Amino acid sequence: MSKKESTFINMLLSLLIITLVAGFSLGFVNDITKGPKAKAKLEKKIKALKLVLPHFNNNPVNDLKLIKSEKAKDSVEIYPAYDNNEFVGTAIIGSTEKGFSGLIKIMVGFIPDGTIKNIVVLEHKETPGLGTKMKDKKFINQFKNKSPSTSNLKVTKDGGEIDALTGATITSRAFCESVQMAYDEFEKNQDLLKEIKN
Secondary structure, X not given: OHHHHHHHHHHHHXXXXXXHXXXXXXXXXXXXXXXXXXXXXXXXXXXXXXXXXXXXXXXOOOOOEEEOOOOOOOOEEEEXXXXXXXXXXXXXXXXXXXXXXXXXXXXXXXXXXXXXEEEEEEEEOOOOOOHHHHHOHHHHOOOOOXXXXXXXXXXXXXXXXXXXXXXXXXXXXXXXXXXXXXXXXXXXXXXXXXXXXX
């Protein structure tokens, strides 16, 4: 009987030691990779800014404005762009949790009159081969050079002018909702954004 007790205690101690070592290792690796992950995320945003905005010579990352919104869990990120102190556009991150698999986060670039210049998908968890097609030019081009104030940027099934992705209507609706969210923030904060940069 004492041999069984000893084996059980040994197994319990072994399991405890393995768990502690694994926990400390994961924490250590997380701390090591935190900096590079943040740097990679920032570089991705900088690349996206160049794709969605007209030519600018300020640093939109330094001029970032965080705006509270009831439509977002966190603050909405707004990146104003200036060329020789003249306002030329804004990049706004729109997001929704209503994608087929949850979060969809996009960066929408607007020129001063509210027309969409371009859109870049920053994050998503959608189904490969279906929802991931929201990154394709064919889908995104439906939004370019349109303003949500004059165009109905909803999927055609909802009476809009956007052709949904085949087999990914939920993703398409969520994408449209994220675009609208970004535009709503653009409209609400126009005066703040269009100020001439000093």
